[in-house]
Amino acid sequence: MKALSSKAESGLLKLSSEAYPQSTKLEHRSTSDSGPLGADVHSSDEDSAPGLDDFSTLSPYERKRLKNIRENANFFASLQLSESAARLRGMIKKRQPPESKRKRPKKKESEIGCRRSMRLLKVEPLGISSPSAEPALEEEGIPLLPPGPLEMIPENQDDSSELLKASLKTWAEMSRMSNEKTKKGLSSVKSYKAYLSGMVVSEATVRKVTKGAISSVAIHPSEVRTLVAAGAKSGQIGLWDLSQQGEDEDGVYAFCPHSQPVSCLYFSPSNPAHLLSLSYDGTLRCGDFSSAVFEEVYRNETNSLSSFDFLADDASTLLVGHWDGHLSLVDRRTPGTSYEQFFNSSLGKIRTVHVHPVSRQYFITAGLRDIHIYDVRCLNSRRSQPLLSPTGHSKSIASAYFSPVTGNRVVTTCADCKLRVFDSSSISSQIPLLTTIRHNTITGRWLTRFQAVWDPKQEDCFIVGSMAHPRRVEVFHETGETVYSLLGECLVSVCSLSAMHPTRYILAGGNSSGRVHVFMHQESL
Structure with missing residues (x-):
């Protein structure tokens, strides 16, 4: 009888650990400390469960807590979360197609990192001639007049x-x-x-x-x-x-x-x-x-x-x-x-x-x-x-x-x-x-x-x-x-x-x- 209840308890703890890992660790620590307190959790059904006389020392709170653990474990087992997680892991491991890498244009050496005032740099704007600036002899589109009178x-x-x-x-x-x-x-x-x-x-x-x-x-x-x-x-x-x-x-x-x-x-x-x-x-x-x-x-x-x-x-x-x-x-x-x-x-x-x-x-x-x-x-x-x-x-x-x-x-x-x-x-x-x-x-x-x-x-x-x-x-x-x-x-x-x-x-x-x-x-x- 003790061997069967130990086996049932291990199965129940395994299911509950998959559902609530943190709480399972706490409960496992609690049951290990109390010895045979949780041995017949799987086979007991509150007060009417057979063999309850062996757990007469449990308080009502402890019995209710063990019942909630069992019900939660059964519920999560019905959801088949472990199988779904295994399928997702398999999908992730599949090889994905390589991304097409775009070639970045090379940065020009003459490119200036930040904008600066051309007036402060004392540089004439490219392609823009100031009316007061010194002239070119023959500007584009302005031909010289013919020599002579x-x-x-x-x-x-x-x-x-x-x-x-x-x-x-x-x-x-x-x-x-x-x-x-x-x-x-x-x-x-x-x-x-x-x-x-x-x-x-x-x-x-x-x-x-x-x-x-x-x-x-x-x-x-x-x-x-x-x-x-x-x-x-x-x-x-x-x-x-x-x-x-x-x-x-x-x-x-x-x-x-x-x-x-x-x-x-x-x-x-x-x-x-x-x-x-x-x-x-x-x-x-x-x-x-x-x-x-x-x-x-x-x-x-x-x-x-x-x-x-x-x-x-x-x-x-x-x-x-x-x-x-x-x-x-x-x-x-x-x-x-x-x-x-x-x-x-x-x-x-x-x-x-x-x-x-x-x-x-x-x-x-x-x-x-x-x-x-x-x-x-x-x-x-x-x-x-x-x-x-x-x-x-x-x-x-x-x-x-x-x-x-x-x-x-x-x-x-x-x-x-x-x-x-x-x-x-x-x-x-x-x-x-x-x-x-x-x-x-x-x-x-x-x-x-x-x-x-x-x-x-x-x-x-x-x-x-x-x-x-x-x-x-x-x-x-x-x-x-x-x-x-x-x-x-x-x-x-x-x-x-x-x-x-x-x-x-x-x-x-x-x-x-x-x-x-x-x-x-x-x-x-």
């Missing part, structure tokens, strides 16, 4: 041959500028300010002259008529005769002698009927009002041109600056193609070139962050050493110009929001810094950069555009004091570039939409 044919006039001929004849017969009036004594700042206060801008003195942004401005030195020339970034040159009043298009002629921005524009000092223009496309042309032709003065198909100035008073020789730092001395007196001498400066780039008004053997250049003064007699084809190299500019320089009468001052425009005035009265030694003027020169990407220029009539005052509201053109004294601010209701945009008439109180300012704003006395219209 180009006929003056306005793009904005259809049937204007007779009107254009009459205008060209009038411009050619304009009286030349009298240098005597300019060489007289300078006006006092008080009287100069009074003259400026009488200059106003009106709807009649605002006109769209070119298609694109204006990159250079010049005023004809005539005493009787007002003729303004504007060079555009599209390569256009617009001429506006304010003496022709009428419809909106009257008095405006737009020509296209260049294929890229016109960065420099001057009327010839010896013959104002000649308008000389320099462009990024590597050409320098002369618009002759008498022959109605844009003659080609100089051409360089390998280097892009940035600026030029007249080396001689009679405009027979020119000094041309290149974007890559080279210089060219062009002699217009040679028949046919102009004679050229090629020099290399000590600058990596040249933005502006300006010749001293008195000692014309000296000239000043504005580079990236330096201004250099050279002696033209000491230029070298390999590397020319400057006479002086004033320092102090922390960012790129937009321009550097001598004062117009004596050349004793130099004004520079820098991207560090400062205008600087230097003392250039003694070039042989040093040119010390006299004045530093805080002025916002951050025009952004789509506006032409400011260039502070001297008033040809006033040796000690210069003009510069402004970002202030309301929009204005500022006039500063060399000491840094603001002399006057030219503004008006019709001036609602930024005039980046300005030019002053050499003898009359007329100022022309150009903006980045091709409009010219002219400040003048009402009686001058």
